[in-house]
Amino acid sequence: MYWQEEMRHNVTDIAQLAPALGLTGEEREKLEKLLEHYPMSIPRYYLSLADLNDPDDPIRRMCVPAAAEFDPEGDLDTSGEAHNTVASGVQHKYDESALVLTTNRCAMYCRHCFRKRLVGMSDEEILSHFGEMVAYVREHEEISNVILSGGDALMLPTATLERYLEELSQIPHIDLIRIASRIPVVFPMRVFEDEALLSLFRRYTQKKQIYLVTQFNHPNELTSQARTAVQALLRCGVVVKNQTVLLRGVNDSVETLGALLRKLTAFGVVPYYVFQCRPVTGVLSNFQVPFLEALPIVEGAKAMQSGQGKCFKYCLSHPTGKIEIVGLVGENRMAFKYHQTKDKHNAGRIFIRELSETDGWLGDIGD
Numbered sequence: 001m002y003w004q005e006e007m008r009h010n011v012t013d014i015a016q017l018a019p020a021l022g023l024t025g026e027e028r029e030k031l032e033k034l035l036e037h038y039p040m041s042i043p044r045y046y047l048s049l050a051d052l053n054d055p056d057d058p059i060r061r062m063c064v065p066a067a068a069e070f071d072p073e074g075d076l077d078t079s080g081e082a083h084n085t086v087a088s089g090v091q092h093k094y095d096e097s098a099l100v101l102t103t104n105r106c107a108m109y110c111r112h113c114f115r116k117r118l119v120g121m122s123d124e125e126i127l128s129h130f131g132e133m134v135a136y137v138r139e140h141e142e143i144s145n146v147i148l149s150g151g152d153a154l155m156l157p158t159a160t161l162e163r164y165l166e167e168l169s170q171i172p173h174i175d176l177i178r179i180a181s182r183i184p185v186v187f188p189m190r191v192f193e194d195e196a197l198l199s200l201f202r203r204y205t206q207k208k209q210i211y212l213v214t215q216f217n218h219p220n221e222l223t224s225q226a227r228t229a230v231q232a233l234l235r236c237g238v239v240v241k242n243q244t245v246l247l248r249g250v251n252d253s254v255e256t257l258g259a260l261l262r263k264l265t266a267f268g269v270v271p272y273y274v275f276q277c278r279p280v281t282g283v284l285s286n287f288q289v290p291f292l293e294a295l296p297i298v299e300g301a302k303a304m305q306s307g308q309g310k311c312f313k314y315c316l317s318h319p320t321g322k323i324e325i326v327g328l329v330g331e332n333r334m335a336f337k338y339h340q341t342k343d344k345h346n347a348g349r350i351f352i353r354e355l356s357e358t359d360g361w362l363g364d365i366g367d
């Protein structure tokens with residue numbers, strides 16, 4: 001199949017990039033060591049969007065490893081995902097949603113990934129018993145939607161994806177199926193050149209509404225090929241939504257984030273979340289923007305949008321739930337509000353925290 005063959009040409013070895021990046025022998029060796037922990041894989045298409053000569057190029061920052069990933073600060077599981085695992089590869093954090101880790105593979109290993117502990121490396125938390133997952137979802141009638149994630153769920157062969165859609169579409173209490181994938185961003189050909197995949201979506205979205213949740217982070221990712229992929233999905237009846245991660249050196253300006261949100265809505269993609277970058281080891285020091293600096297960027301970008309572009313919420317994914325970063329109530333005092341909660345007693349709760357200039361995450365929130 002075309003897309004699987006094309007994936008074999010991904011750039012996975014730092015030696016292939018060393019001349020373009022101008023690396024010394026020592027720098028190259030260092031990055032080779034890094035890849036033993038956090039692998040690299042860049043589709044040729046995505047690499048063509050990067051300016052490899054410019055270390056500050058936003059596309060390069062998202063796909064090419066950097067020495068900053070050695071920084072040990074942070075945590076590998078900042079949202080407590082391992083604690084929410086109820087069966088092999090199944091997380092059940094919020095009553096109404098089950099999240100299935102279908103694969104540990106992605107078309108590209110994003111340098112800012114919050115699942116660095118898994119992608120391309122460990123398959124410990126990945127689904128190994130398909131029947132167990134289906135039985136769990138069947139038994140739990142409070143689950144109204146299942147998120148097929150990973151890794152990247154569109155890395156599954158189309159026939160495997162069909163097995164998921166077939167089983168889940170037969171469960172009466174499931175309203176919708178979400179597919180989490182960066183493939184429309186990093187390798188859109190997998191969508192628009194695979195007629196079998198599009199036909200699958202056309203058929204199954206008649207049974208249960210399919211939502212594809214993707215992650216465009218920079219306007220340069222919104223290419224004509226990406227648009228072709230999005231429009232092919234929309235024509236199949238799939239709802240396409242976007243969750244952007246606010247990233248240092250990628251989209252941390254009003255102009256860039258504003259342009260991204262405008263272009264998304266022009267493409268027919270609904271901006272769903274802007275996420276605060278998680279304090280993940282290897283990501284924190286390289287990509288996180290502190291709250292007090294980030295809020296004016298998000299608000300400025302929002303002010304550039306029509307009502308459609310203002311649909312998103314600026315949130316962080318905390319072990320206790322999704323928390324919206326609402327706004328300032330004094331010079332350094334920030335209001336937060338629970339948007340989605342693990343424990344129902346927190347539903348809708350608003351709280352205020354005094355922040356330092358470097359604070360970019362919330363620790364223990366308390367009762």
Ligand code: SF4
Pocket residue numbers: 105106107108109110112113114115119150151152181182
């Ligand atoms: S596609 Fe998603 S899971 Fe995969 S590396 Fe990128 S951010 Fe992580």
